[in-house]
Every structure is written in structure tokens, then in C-alpha cells.
Amino acid sequence: MQVTETLNEGLKRGYQIKVTAAELDEKVTEKLREAQPEVAMKGFRKGKVPLPMLKKQFGPRLLGEAMQETIDGALSSHLEETGDRPAMQPQVKMTNDDWKEGDDVEVDVSYERLPEVPEVDFSKIEIERLKVEADDSAVDEALANLAENAQDFEDRKKGSKAKDGDQVVIDFVGRVDGEEFEGGAAEDYPLVLGSNSFIPGFEEQLVGVKDGEEKEVTVTFPEQYQAAHLAGKEAVFTCTVKAVKAPKPAEIDDELAKKYGAEDLNALKTQIRERLGAEYAQASRAVAKRALLDALDEAVSFELPPSLVEAEANQIAHQLWHEENPDHHGHDHDRIEPTDEHKALAERRVKLGLLLADVGQKAEVQVTDAELTQAILNQARQYRGQERQFFEYVQQNAQARQQIQAPIFEDKVVDHIFENAKVEEKTVTKDELQAAVEKLEADEAAEA
Known part of the structure; x- marks a missing residue:
């Protein structure tokens, strides 16, 4: 041979x-x-x-x-x-x-062939990591939101007109072409006006009704309504108003805490502080990770395999085309030609992907079976009622496992680099962190 x-x-x-x-x-x-x-x-x-x-x-x-x-x-x-x-x-x-x-x-x-990736001196990379304390004002704001979500309703003064945000208790019967239809009637139904929980246009017509009033509400079912026999049809609902109630925020006390599973108000505050701290830390890490990837992109240069860049650019162009044409679900369309912007983004992704893979390999970064299993279980929860089928599918599909494992591996490599880079913490306000997150999301949306 x-x-x-x-x-x-x-x-x-x-x-x-x-x-x-x-x-x-x-x-x-x-x-x-x-x-x-x-x-x-x-x-x-x-x-x-x-x-x-x-x-x-x-x-x-x-x-x-x-x-x-x-x-x-x-x-x-x-x-x-x-x-x-x-x-x-x-x-x-x-x-x-x-x-x-x-x-x-x-x-x-x-x-x-895959290129030789140059060594990077991570100690020369400087990253600023934003730090936000979950202070009392943030905890109080979160408590106020919980109280609003747990609000009760109390009867308005007799004869008061219902306002947006009020709760009306109604009996109603719906008819299409003069005939009642299944599921179109209820008694003592508590409806919050402005909640958009009913057919579009229904709640708006009840603004201004009074206790004891009877009102006919005429609406048209959406063309894409889940009940196909009602889609696009006009319906008339005869509504009898039995009560008009104003929203009353729940008191911020031990009773509110118990509604949310805490022993008392102090325990609820502790839970909120811990949750906010975790959310701030997660947001801060996302901003710092983007800064790190930008720094690596600037610091490292090496020849990229043209086939990988081309495949990535084609995928980016194809994905964006479908996002801009959401009604076209198939792939029976003309070839989507990547733009210069798509190619530049593809080069960045391929370069950083090869770099992180090389760093992870040299640092012997591993995704453990326990970490992968936990990630699979977390994704399986998104498929309520089909968790077992999803778990079995992933276990039998190497490509699906790889798709779940890849971001875990990347995050572990990023953490390894953070440990060796110069990371300086900077204390900022919650609003400043939010602004940084919004900029990050805008940048990613522009690239995606």
C-alpha cells in the first residue's frame, strides 16, 4: 500500500x-x-x-x-x-x-486539518466583574411585587363602575348564530379586567359595568382559535354582573410569607435575598463571560479551516432567514447566501470554539456523568408528561447528548480561564448591572 x-x-x-x-x-x-x-x-x-x-x-x-x-x-x-x-x-x-x-x-x-492553537497567557487578560449586593431596598421591592401578585379583591361601594384592574364576578352564556356552544357558559366566574385571559375585546366591554347589570358582549373568535369550529366566528355573550371588586394588595406579613412557603416574614426575606444574590451573580457572570470571549477574540489569531467557517456561516444565514420568515417551516427554499456579517460572525464562533476546546483538552476539563445527567433531567422537565421519553431519547442519541454537554463543557473551560485571568470585582448598582445585561442581549441579538 x-x-x-x-x-x-x-x-x-x-x-x-x-x-x-x-x-x-x-x-x-x-x-x-x-x-x-x-x-x-x-x-x-x-x-x-x-x-x-x-x-x-x-x-x-x-x-x-x-x-x-x-x-x-x-x-x-x-x-x-x-x-x-x-x-x-x-x-x-x-x-x-x-x-x-x-x-x-x-x-x-x-x-x-484542525490548526495548531497558540498558547494564551491568561494572566495578561484583564476582566471586570460587576458585583451587586442584594440590599434592603431590592428585597422590599421584591416583597411588594409578591404582595401585588398575591392580591385579594374587596367589594366596591354599591353602584361603583368597574375599572381596568378590577375583578368582576359574572355569570355568562355565549351564543354563535343564536345557539349556545359547549364551554361558552359559566357561573360566578371571577374575571380581572385587563388580564387578557378572555377573547380579545371581551374584557374591554365590561369596563364601566355595575353590580347587578346585564350586558351583552360581542366578540369575534381569532382565526387561529384552538376550537376550530369557533375560529373566526362572531359570538354574543350575555353577562350578568354579580359583583365589582377592587384590587387590594396583600399585607406584607407572616401570612404572606406562608403563602409563598416560608415560615415567617424574616424567612421569606432571607429567601428573597439569596435568590436575588444568585440572579445578580448569574447576570454578572454572563456579562463577564462576554467580555472574556471578546478579549480572547482580540488576543488570539490563527488559521481557520475554511470548511468549518463556511458551514457555520451557512447555518447562521439559514437560521436568521427562518427567524425573518416564521411562516415558512420547511427547507424547500432557495439557498440562503451568507453575508459578510454572517461570515465574520462565523469566523469568531469557529475561532473561539477551537480555542476553548483546545484549552479544555489541555486542562483536562471533563463533564462528569452526574453533571450531564442533571442537565438532561433539567431539560426533560420542559416536556411535562413526556419526561421519561425525552430522557430515553437523549440516552440513545449521541448527538443530542453532545448538544447538552457542549455548553456545560464551555462554561467549565470559561471558569478555568477566569481562575487564571486578572478578574477585578467592581461594585455597581442593580440598574447598572441591568444596563450591562441589556447591552449584552442587544449585542447577542445583533449577532444572532
Whole structure:
């Protein structure tokens, strides 16, 4: 077997692999010898069939398999010897199209190798990490929001008109073309005006009603309504108002705390402070991570595999096209040509992806089975009622596992870099952190 280099340009590599007919014949013979003890043929005992007879009957069938294994073995040996890591699956093409049994086999192999990633001195990277304390004012604000969400309603003065935000208790009967329909009636239904929990236009027509009043509300069901037989149809609801109630925020006391599962108000405040602290820390880390990736992008430069950049640019362009055309769910559209902006973003993503992978490998960063399992369970909770099916699907699908594992690996590598970089904490206000998060989201939205 001969391996001859035909291309060595940047990261591009090309080779011609020649496998002689004698080598193929030897491979076929080896396979037949392995199978011979288990083969039985008419006139011969099991394991006693002569090799020439086996070759005549089974040789042509094994030839293709031997050819594939020999070429794969040659490529594998070559990659091991050179240390090349192909960026994508190598392209293998047989060049002697008129090949027939007894001829040598010649194939061309081409690929782009992954580049050598330069070492980075992380101690020279300076990152500012924002720090926000969960102070009393933030806790009080969160308590006020909880009290508002836990609000009660109390009867307004007799004869008062319902306002937006009030709760009206109603009996109603709905009719389409004069006929009542299933699910269109209820008694003593508490409806908060402005909650948008009913058909569009329904709640607005009840603003100004009084206790004891009867009012007809006319609305049109949306075209995409879940009940297809009602979609797009006009309905008239006869509503009897039985009470008009004004919102009354819950008192911030031990009773409120118990509604949210805390022992008392002090315990609830402690929980809120811890939750806010975790939220601030998570937001701060996201901002610092973006700053770190920007710094790495500036600090490191190396040749990128064109095939990876092209694939990433195509994916970005395709994804953005579908976001701009949400009604087009299929892929039966013309090719989406990446723009210069798409290509620039693709280069950044490929470069940072290769860099973080290299850093993680050298630092021996690992995602443990426990970490991966926990991440799978967290995602499974998004599929209520189908958690088990999702978990089993991921367990049986290597690509799905990789998609879940990749961000965990990336975050662990980022933490490793943080530990070696110069990270300076800066105490800021909650509003300043929020502004930094909004800028981060705007930047990511512009790139996505």
C-alpha cells in the first residue's frame, strides 16, 4: 500500500492511497480463514470446506468489505502518524472508475486539518466583574411585587363602575348564530379586567359595568382559535354582573410569607435575598463571560479551516432567514447566501470554539456523568408528561447528548480561564448591572 501526498496548502491536505490487488486478495483470504471454522457446505463437514472453494463462492462478496477496511485502515494509520485531526469528515473518492477484480485500487483523500492553537497567557487578560449586593431596598421591592401578585379583591361601594384592574364576578352564556356552544357558559366566574385571559375585546366591554347589570358582549373568535369550529366566528355573550371588586394588595406579613412557603416574614426575606444574590451573580457572570470571549477574540489569531467557517456561516444565514420568515417551516427554499456579517460572525464562533476546546483538552476539563445527567433531567422537565421519553431519547442519541454537554463543557473551560485571568470585582448598582445585561442581549441579538 502506498500513500502519496498530493496537496499541502495551509490546512488543506490531499493524498493518493494505492492498495495493490495482492493486498486485497490477502485481506479477503484472511477473512475467509476467520470464517472457515464455522462454514458448512454440501459434501463437507463444518470447518472442512477448502479455502479455494470458499474464495470462489464468497470472495466477490467480501472484496468490497476488504477494500473499505483496507482504505479506512490506511487513512487511520496516516492520521495517527501525522497527528492530523480532520476538521470535517475526509472526502474519499475512488479514481480508477473502470476498476475490475484483479486491479489495484487507487483513491484520493482530501481534508482540512484542525490548526495548531497558540498558547494564551491568561494572566495578561484583564476582566471586570460587576458585583451587586442584594440590599434592603431590592428585597422590599421584591416583597411588594409578591404582595401585588398575591392580591385579594374587596367589594366596591354599591353602584361603583368597574375599572381596568378590577375583578368582576359574572355569570355568562355565549351564543354563535343564536345557539349556545359547549364551554361558552359559566357561573360566578371571577374575571380581572385587563388580564387578557378572555377573547380579545371581551374584557374591554365590561369596563364601566355595575353590580347587578346585564350586558351583552360581542366578540369575534381569532382565526387561529384552538376550537376550530369557533375560529373566526362572531359570538354574543350575555353577562350578568354579580359583583365589582377592587384590587387590594396583600399585607406584607407572616401570612404572606406562608403563602409563598416560608415560615415567617424574616424567612421569606432571607429567601428573597439569596435568590436575588444568585440572579445578580448569574447576570454578572454572563456579562463577564462576554467580555472574556471578546478579549480572547482580540488576543488570539490563527488559521481557520475554511470548511468549518463556511458551514457555520451557512447555518447562521439559514437560521436568521427562518427567524425573518416564521411562516415558512420547511427547507424547500432557495439557498440562503451568507453575508459578510454572517461570515465574520462565523469566523469568531469557529475561532473561539477551537480555542476553548483546545484549552479544555489541555486542562483536562471533563463533564462528569452526574453533571450531564442533571442537565438532561433539567431539560426533560420542559416536556411535562413526556419526561421519561425525552430522557430515553437523549440516552440513545449521541448527538443530542453532545448538544447538552457542549455548553456545560464551555462554561467549565470559561471558569478555568477566569481562575487564571486578572478578574477585578467592581461594585455597581442593580440598574447598572441591568444596563450591562441589556447591552449584552442587544449585542447577542445583533449577532444572532
